[in-house]
Amino acid sequence: MAVTFEILHKDIAGRIGKLKAGERQIKTPALLPVVNPHLQIIPPAEMKKMGVEGIITNAYIFSKSKEFREQAETRGLHDVLGFDGLIMTDSGSFQMMVYGGVDITNEETLGFQKKIGSDIWVPLDIPTLPDEPREDVISQMDITWERMKQAKEIFGKDAPLACPVQGAVFGDLRKKAGERAAELGYTYCPIGAVVPLMEAYRYRELVDVIIDAKKGLSPGACVHLFGAGHPSMFALAAACGCDVFDSAAYALYAKDGRYITPSGTLHLDEMTELPCACPVCRSHTAEELKKSPDRQKLLAQHNLAVTLAEISRVRAAIAEGTLFELVDERCRAHPKLLDGYRRFLERMPEIAKFDCSSKRRFFYRGSESCLRPEVSRYHEMVSRIELSSDVLIAAGGPVPSRFAEVAEFKPPFGPIPYELAETWPAGPAEVPTWDEEMVAYGIKGLKMLLAENPKTHVTISTTARWEETFRREFPEADVFI
Ligand SMILES: [Zn+2]
CATH class of the missing domain: 3.20.20.105 (Queuine tRNA-ribosyltransferase-like)
Structure with missing residues (x-):
C-alpha cells in the first residue's frame, strides 16, 4: 500500500x-x-x-x-x-x-x-x-x-x-x-x-x-x-x-x-x-x-x-x-x-x-557555465597538485622545449597539470574562444594552484590579447607572447 x-x-x-x-x-x-x-x-x-x-x-x-x-x-x-x-x-x-x-x-x-x-x-x-x-x-x-x-x-x-x-x-x-x-x-x-x-x-x-x-x-x-x-x-x-x-x-x-x-x-x-x-x-x-x-x-x-x-x-x-x-x-x-x-x-x-554525476560532459555555453559545480570542484582539486620548481603555463602562446613541466591553461578551469590532462572534467571539456568571464575563473584556479606552490618559478606563455591580463594578475611570473 x-x-x-x-x-x-x-x-x-x-x-x-x-x-x-x-x-x-x-x-x-x-x-x-x-x-x-x-x-x-x-x-x-x-x-x-x-x-x-x-x-x-x-x-x-x-x-x-x-x-x-x-x-x-x-x-x-x-x-x-x-x-x-x-x-x-x-x-x-x-x-x-x-x-x-x-x-x-x-x-x-x-x-x-x-x-x-x-x-x-x-x-x-x-x-x-x-x-x-x-x-x-x-x-x-x-x-x-x-x-x-x-x-x-x-x-x-x-x-x-x-x-x-x-x-x-x-x-x-x-x-x-x-x-x-x-x-x-x-x-x-x-x-x-x-x-x-x-x-x-x-x-x-x-x-x-x-x-x-x-x-x-x-x-x-x-x-x-x-x-x-x-x-x-x-x-x-x-x-x-x-x-x-x-x-x-x-x-x-x-x-x-x-x-x-x-x-x-x-x-x-x-x-x-x-x-x-x-x-x-x-x-x-x-x-x-x-x-x-x-x-x-x-x-x-x-x-x-x-x-x-x-x-x-x-x-x-x-x-x-x-x-x-x-x-x-x-x-x-x-x-x-x-x-x-x-x-x-x-x-x-x-x-x-x-550532485554525484562524474561522467557529465562540460560544454561552455556562456558566463553561467563558470558557476557550474565542476568548476569550483576542479579549483579545489587542482590546488592539491604539487608542481616542480619551474613550470610553463601554456595560455595560448608558444611552448618552448626548455620547460620540463608544462601545464595548459584552459578557462574556466585554469591550469591543467600533466596529472589532470586526461581527467574529467577539464581535460575533455569543450570551450570556445576565450572571453573575459571564463578567463577570470581560469585565473582564479591558477592562483589557487600557485598559492599552494609558493616556491615554483612560473612562466606564462600567452597571446597579445591576454598578455596584459596575465602580467597584471601574476606580477611575479615571467609572461611572454
Ligand atoms: Zn504538435
Missing part, C-alpha cells in the same frame, strides 16, 4: 526514479495530466496511448458530483475514468481556498479518496499563498501539520498519503515544513501553493522555495511540484530536485487557442506553421487546425504531446549527464526563467551536495 520511491540515476539534484503506489508504478520525472471528470477533453484511455503512466484528479469534484460520486464509490476511480495506471487524487484544498469555503474535514476527504480507490491521497492541507504575512503562514502550517499527523494516526503509517509542504516564500518555513514531513515519515511530498509564483513568472523565488523545501525533506522523498505544467520550466525544476509535475495547462491553453512549445507559448491564430513532430501537427496545416471543428481537442493533444516529450527529454538528460545543458537552453527562452536559472547557479553550493 505504501508509497515507495527508488532513485536510479542522478544529475545535479535531478533524479530518475521509480515511484510505486500499491501495485502501480511509474518512472520519474513524470507528468500527471490533470483530469476533470466533467470535461474529459482527452479521455484518460487515450492519454495512456500517448505514454501517460499516471494522472491526477480532484477528489473534491468527485465528492460534489451527482453524476460521478456514486459511480466512483461503487466502481472505483480507475473504472470510472477508464484508466488502469496510477491515479493520484488531490483533496481540492487549493481550489476550495481560491473559490470559496471548505465544507469537508480532513478525515472525510481521506476516507473518500480511500473509498474510490485512489493510489495516492492528499490530506486537507492549508495552501498558503506566497504573499501572506509570516504569522499567518506559521499558524496555517501548524494546522496542516496537525492534519498530517492525524492522517497517519487514522489511516496507518503505510497508507499512500502525500504530505504537502507549505511555507509561502519564507525559506526557513519551507525548510521546517520539509523537516516535519520527514519527521512524520512521509515519502511523497508535494511542494504546495506555488502556482501564483509560476503564473507571475516569479521563477527566482520558485527556485528558492524548492531548494529550501528540499533542505528539510528526506533526500529519498519523491518531490511533486504542485501545478507546474509548462514544459519550459521542467528542466530547471528537475535540476532543483523535483520528480513529479501535474498539469492542466494542456487543456486550459487549448481552450484559449494557445499552442505550447518547449520554450514558450504561441497563439494558434498568429501561426503560419506548426513546428512540431506530433501526429496533430504533421497531419494538419496551421490553417486547417485553426478552422477545424475539433480545434480545441487537437490543440490539447498537441499540447500534451509536447509536454510529455519534454519530460522524456529531461529524463534522457539526467541519464546522459547533460541536464545542465538542457536547463541552460530552456532558461534562455524567457528573461524571468533566466533569472530563475541565475538564482539556481547562486545557490549551487547548496545544490552541489546532491
Whole structure:
C-alpha cells in the first residue's frame, strides 16, 4: 500500500526514479495530466496511448458530483475514468481556498479518496499563498501539520498519503515544513501553493522555495511540484530536485487557442506553421487546425504531446549527464526563467551536495557555465597538485622545449597539470574562444594552484590579447607572447 520511491540515476539534484503506489508504478520525472471528470477533453484511455503512466484528479469534484460520486464509490476511480495506471487524487484544498469555503474535514476527504480507490491521497492541507504575512503562514502550517499527523494516526503509517509542504516564500518555513514531513515519515511530498509564483513568472523565488523545501525533506522523498505544467520550466525544476509535475495547462491553453512549445507559448491564430513532430501537427496545416471543428481537442493533444516529450527529454538528460545543458537552453527562452536559472547557479553550493554525476560532459555555453559545480570542484582539486620548481603555463602562446613541466591553461578551469590532462572534467571539456568571464575563473584556479606552490618559478606563455591580463594578475611570473 505504501508509497515507495527508488532513485536510479542522478544529475545535479535531478533524479530518475521509480515511484510505486500499491501495485502501480511509474518512472520519474513524470507528468500527471490533470483530469476533470466533467470535461474529459482527452479521455484518460487515450492519454495512456500517448505514454501517460499516471494522472491526477480532484477528489473534491468527485465528492460534489451527482453524476460521478456514486459511480466512483461503487466502481472505483480507475473504472470510472477508464484508466488502469496510477491515479493520484488531490483533496481540492487549493481550489476550495481560491473559490470559496471548505465544507469537508480532513478525515472525510481521506476516507473518500480511500473509498474510490485512489493510489495516492492528499490530506486537507492549508495552501498558503506566497504573499501572506509570516504569522499567518506559521499558524496555517501548524494546522496542516496537525492534519498530517492525524492522517497517519487514522489511516496507518503505510497508507499512500502525500504530505504537502507549505511555507509561502519564507525559506526557513519551507525548510521546517520539509523537516516535519520527514519527521512524520512521509515519502511523497508535494511542494504546495506555488502556482501564483509560476503564473507571475516569479521563477527566482520558485527556485528558492524548492531548494529550501528540499533542505528539510528526506533526500529519498519523491518531490511533486504542485501545478507546474509548462514544459519550459521542467528542466530547471528537475535540476532543483523535483520528480513529479501535474498539469492542466494542456487543456486550459487549448481552450484559449494557445499552442505550447518547449520554450514558450504561441497563439494558434498568429501561426503560419506548426513546428512540431506530433501526429496533430504533421497531419494538419496551421490553417486547417485553426478552422477545424475539433480545434480545441487537437490543440490539447498537441499540447500534451509536447509536454510529455519534454519530460522524456529531461529524463534522457539526467541519464546522459547533460541536464545542465538542457536547463541552460530552456532558461534562455524567457528573461524571468533566466533569472530563475541565475538564482539556481547562486545557490549551487547548496545544490552541489546532491550532485554525484562524474561522467557529465562540460560544454561552455556562456558566463553561467563558470558557476557550474565542476568548476569550483576542479579549483579545489587542482590546488592539491604539487608542481616542480619551474613550470610553463601554456595560455595560448608558444611552448618552448626548455620547460620540463608544462601545464595548459584552459578557462574556466585554469591550469591543467600533466596529472589532470586526461581527467574529467577539464581535460575533455569543450570551450570556445576565450572571453573575459571564463578567463577570470581560469585565473582564479591558477592562483589557487600557485598559492599552494609558493616556491615554483612560473612562466606564462600567452597571446597579445591576454598578455596584459596575465602580467597584471601574476606580477611575479615571467609572461611572454
Ligand atoms: Zn504538435
